[in-house]
Amino acid sequence: MTRRPSAVAFVLAALGFAAVAATFSDAARLARERQPFRGETAALAAKLGLTDLALFTEARYTRHPTQADLHSAFQDHPLALEHFPTGSLVVPRPHEPLDRKTAQPD
Amino acid sequence: MNPWIEKQRSLIDFTLASLARRKTRNLGLLAVYGLLVFVLASVMLFVHALRQEATAILDGTPEVILQRMVAGRHDLIPPGYLERIGRIRGVQAKEGRLWGYYYDPVVKANYTFMVPGHEIAPGTLHIGPGLARERGLAPGNTVSFRSYSGRLFAFTVGAVLPQKSELASADLVLLSEQDFRAFFEYPAGHYTDIALSVANPQEVRTVAAKLANALPDSRPILREEVLRTYASIFDWREGIVLTVLAGALFAFAILAWDKASGLSAEEKREIGILKAIGWETGDVIKMKFWEGTLVSLAAFLLGYVGAYLHVFRFDAALFEPVLKGWAVLYPRFSLTPAIDGLAVATLFFFTVVPYTAAVLVPIWRAATTDPDAVMRA
Incomplete structure (x- = not known):
């Protein structure tokens, strides 16, 4: 049985929305990962009075x-x-x- | 299955088949549309993250920086000036700072020389990671700079500041007070400016007012002004990029409007045939509504996800030449992601809704006329 084009479109749209949602979760994860570096930069800036x-x-x-x-x-x-x-x-x-x-x- | 859903599915099937018949044209439109969303979303994500980064990094900047003005220009703090500030209630500490600029003709870059609060051994430098990369320096290397008086000074690189702090420290050269004064022939007892720390944030403005009263030739710069300046710089940058993009936006608007509103003869014939075989006006409009929605939704999804990857996974590589400007030393940095949900929703609304609406208007006109007239036109 051939798949209906609308079914393919729904799957692609769902994947697209999932990717958009994933950007938010990825952003949260990256932010947690990079937080120490930002903290280090902020500490250096505070120490040197930048x-x-x-x-x-x-x-x-x-x-x-x-x-x-x-x-x-x-x-x-x-x-x-x-x-x-x-x-x-x-x-x-x-x-x-x-x-x-x-x-x-x- | 619910008959309404089944009907919409059939309409989508038909729309997709119709789009596939004009594959090149529709894929071209999708590529241009997606690219436009990509650029807009990249600017939006980048500027928002950079603004957050600046606020977070500069949060620990001194509460008040006091400059001395002579004839409207920043001048050195003379000896005795610090004492003249006296004891102002609320000021926890005051300290004279030494910093300045140096142009390095070897790599044609500007450095910021600075004496840090902590001790650095005379003859030793702690350098920023951008400078280390540009000059190919590592701890233990010797580097010499010709001072503005023409004398050559040799220093040993004691340490390279952490690469992760490059956004704030790319061009820094930290050295001892003794070396700084000798290198720039800075007069003894003079400072570049004064940093004051104020314990209570409520008192900062009062302290600044007292300072301005006590020292009329001084200019206090508050931390909140520093943060505000950065907010306005990035707003301005975003505005400039969007202004430059406005041309592209209008061009796309014309293209989209032309594509959406000017029905081709083939599309008109198609509508005529559909009506002749019994489609209702409502069905034709629904079919075109799905066409507009599918194209603009695909463009938004592709453009936005691409922009996210570009800004946060590839460190906004396409913007680097724009932001670099004239500078030789440019920091390599990875932004901490911060996504403004409202801005994403706004982008979604302004990319999907106008296009879908633009598709519907001419269809309404074509679909309400007599099929025979439409086919003959």
Whole structure:
């Protein structure tokens, strides 16, 4: 006997919902597993008095956004160039290339 | 079996057979739809987990950090400043902190140099795992940095901070106070800022107000402000990604609307035939309702489960280039999963319901007209 397509669809949908439910149980299990590491990081942060995450290390106001000067660029959010309307009128200075290529091949 | 259920099963059988007749088109639609749900769900899961992580990790940050401002810029704490704070009721401890930034031209990365509360032997460094990986360093190795005055300083790596703490410590260089002052030629008795610990959370604002009164050139930064800044940063990041995605969302909305509302001649003929052989308008609509539900449900299930695996099992590998920005040193970290059930329910609602509704509108129009007219059109 051939299986009806609707039966296959029900089984697949049930599997899909089971997978969604499994993400919640897997998340709980992973959270329990990773909790000690988070605790270790939090303990290190508390011991050293760290105020920021090391997510964006390119500049001081992105490395420590909470400690940046008042009104400095990026202080409130990483992509904000300027707090004031001037920012929409004056283009920021282009970045000076740190390692230039030689004009002539070596 | 209940006749109603049997009828719905037959309708689903028919719908699936009808979808299978246009296999390539429907599979293409499902792939694009699923991919869109995948990206949206990935952003949602990632940002939520990162926000939770930041809150948990920075929970132990000092209650108050006191900076000194000169001409609107952060300046060093001069000698005698700590004493001027005096005894403020509620302040348990106050301590001058030493930290700063160093640009390493070897790997073109920025490091955070810091003097920890505990003792580190002079000439020794404890380095962050990101830095150790980038420079290929291990405990016992020697590393030298050229200071801003041009002198070369050689240090021995005493320890590498735990890899699991990389999210907070990737670029850290911990060294002794003596080495820090010599390396940066920091004037004696000066500090970068002051950390204050306040026992009672209710008193933090009062303490900050007293500090601002006693030292008008100071800027107190409270722990709650630190946490708030991080919440706003991630909200902003999520917003930016979603704004960028808005183009893709609209494109998909147009595609879905076009696919769902603009019936092809073949579909119209099919509806006409169904009506001619005795299907009722209600049956045609039910069949199309099942089509919309099955396609959007499959897209949601595939997209959401894929997003979960991407963010928590593959450490959001696809987002790394976006988040990395300009930084050379980027922490490798596994987020602790935290799923916001309400957000998942919202995503479900906004992916499944609009598509199903969009499918029904044109069908209603086609199914209520005369079968002969529909077939001739």
